[in-house]
Amino acid sequence: MPDRYSVGRGAVRGFSIALDVALFSPRAHQLAVLLVAAADQRSGRAARARWALPSDSLRTDESLDEAASRIARGSLGAAPALLEQAVAQGGARRGSDGPDVRIAYFGLVPDLGGAPRDTSWVSIAELPALPPRQREEIDASIAEMRAQVDQQPIAFRLLPASFTLTDLQSVYELLLGRRLHKASFRRALHASALVEATDEWRSEGRGRPAQLFRYAPPRRKRQRRGIRFDLLT
Amino acid sequence: MPDRYSVGRGAVRGFSIALDVALFSPRAHQLAVLLVAAADQRSGRAARARWALPSDSLRTDESLDEAASRIARGSLGAAPALLEQAVAQGGARRGSDGPDVRIAYFGLVPDLGGAPRDTSWVSIAELPALPPRQREEIDASIAEMRAQVDQQPIAFRLLPASFTLTDLQSVYELLLGRRLHKASFRRALHASALVEATDEWRSEGRGRPAQLFRYAPPRRKRQRRGIRFDLLT
DNA sequence: TGACTTTAGTAGCGCTTCGCTACTAATTCG
DNA sequence: CGAATTAGTAGCGAAGCGCTACTAAAGTCA
Numbered sequence A, B: 001m002p003d004r005y006s007v008g009r010g011a012v013r014g015f016s017i018a019l020d021v022a023l024f025s026p027r028a029h030q031l032a033v034l035l036v037a038a039a040d041q042r043s044g045r046a047a048r049a050r051w052a053l054p055s056d057s058l059r060t061d062e063s064l065d066e067a068a069s070r071i072a073r074g075s076l077g078a079a080p081a082l083l084e085q086a087v088a089q090g091g092a093r094r095g096s097d098g099p100d101v102r103i104a105y106f107g108l109v110p111d112l113g114g115a116p117r118d119t120s121w122v123s124i125a126e127l128p129a130l131p132p133r134q135r136e137e138i139d140a141s142i143a144e145m146r147a148q149v150d151q152q153p154i155a156f157r158l159l160p161a162s163f164t165l166t167d168l169q170s171v172y173e174l175l176l177g178r179r180l181h182k183a184s185f186r187r188a189l190h191a192s193a194l195v196e197a198t199d200e201w202r203s204e205g206r207g208r209p210a211q212l213f214r215y216a217p218p219r220r221k222r223q224r225r226g227i228r229f230d231l232l233t
Numbered sequence C: 001t002g003a004c005t006t007t008a009g010t011a012g013c014g015c016t017t018c019g020c021t022a023c024t025a026a027t028t029c030g
Numbered sequence D: 001c002g003a004a005t006t007a008g009t010a011g012c013g014a015a016g017c018g019c020t021a022c023t024a025a026a027g028t029c030a
Helices: A064-076 A134-149 A154-158 A165-176 A182-192 B064-076 B134-149 B154-158 B165-176 B182-192
Strands: A017-027 A030-039 A049-052 A055-057 A082-090 A101-108 A119-123 A162-164 A195-202 A210-215 B017-027 B030-039 B049-052 B055-057 B082-090 B101-108 B119-123 B162-164 B195-202 B210-215
Touching: A017 A064, A017 A119, A017 A134, A017 A165, A030 A064, A030 A165, A055 A064, A064 A082, A064 A101, A064 B082, A082 A134, A082 B064, A082 B082, A101 A134, A101 A154, A134 A154, A134 A165, A154 A165, A162 A165, A162 A195, A165 A182, A165 A210, B017 B064, B017 B119, B017 B134, B017 B165, B030 B064, B030 B165, B055 B064, B064 B082, B064 B101, B082 B134, B101 B134, B101 B154, B134 B154, B134 B165, B154 B165, B162 B165, B162 B195, B165 B182, B165 B210
Parallel strands: A017 A101, B017 B101
Antiparallel strands: A017 A030, A017 A055, A030 A049, A030 A119, A082 A101, A162 A210, A195 A210, B017 B030, B017 B055, B030 B049, B030 B119, B082 B101, B162 B210, B195 B210
């Protein structure tokens, strides 16, 4: 009889688990991901710059979420504004001594200026060569993040407490990777009542000054919707 | 200096990895999940029936996807119509000898009648006591599956090649867990041109016979949409 | 036979949402 | 003073949604 309910029997304890954390941030009108510089490991050569996602092995005294948070803080020097699990992949050893299973997390980080030492914010449109599977992890993370953009108000975590609506629209455009129409964006935003106007205005060189808004979520119950056949691939 | 880019260094090889597979199927107008009966492991007692998700440890010669497929086939006796990763959880040992990390997959299975020996289709509204964390895995799987319902035409995988529109609507209602309005459902479906009518009709006892349709996806490019602020929690 | 029940399927109203063009408003530059 | 630049709004036409109310075709049963 096939082994149909072997819960916990004969567990193989030989796996190592690596966590990769893709931290995204809006930088210079591009969506950028934080990469760390790692020395080339092959000997007998001048060390060339290699790039990789912040990564580490799971330790025995922490949960996956804790490990992801530790790795994010270690590479960034601060806690990200959001940190969520994207995807797990792996199994079947690749013949190397690397980890067998990789679990990818992604995070969002406001643009607060520079990058920590030995790290760099790199536009997702210009990614360098990366270790195996990390490219797919970044792609999966972006897809997962975009799926959450209109489920959770994550865009506001990338902005300071008060911001202009043009700022907010730019964040949405970077997160989604496409342009939005100004009037439609504002209409939908106002209808949602997610922001409230302050009485401050910001002048940014030329042009009319922009009013500052703050995030002020109402307590609303989620309303159901019909089937979105138009979203089917 | 903090350990910021320790790719593959000091990997701990002590983890075991368990995969749980939640297989969903429409049964008796309920969404059901396949559970396997496991004998009570505590000794000195008459074995009471215990239920659990189909589960097994990851082996060293297979990938995560392969393991999930193996477990699904092992419990079901056939391959499911869909199998996708839902979530990984764990780390930090619970002091037991169980696996350290659990990775949940979910699948969809058409209603083809009975359940294999030692298994049972149980309505998700009447779940029995389950091993730790499996309840959360089922909840996460349902949420993930529902998020995919209008991204992928997964409902059609639960129906035979030809079906009535009432059948199709029932599948959508079970997958989404709520009632849909007949006229609106059909209007959206016809607008999508996802199905085409056959020239056959099915009479189901009383009432007017229903026309049979088949799934016939058009090749269409995905059109972008605006921000759905109204979906924000 | 003929009314009643049951299930399938459609018409269309009122409202909301969307993308878009076209406008007005307030500031700096020269 | 314009011209340029950025902020913000009005509103049109199309599409989508929820719903009530209808028609259509079968079985049931007096």
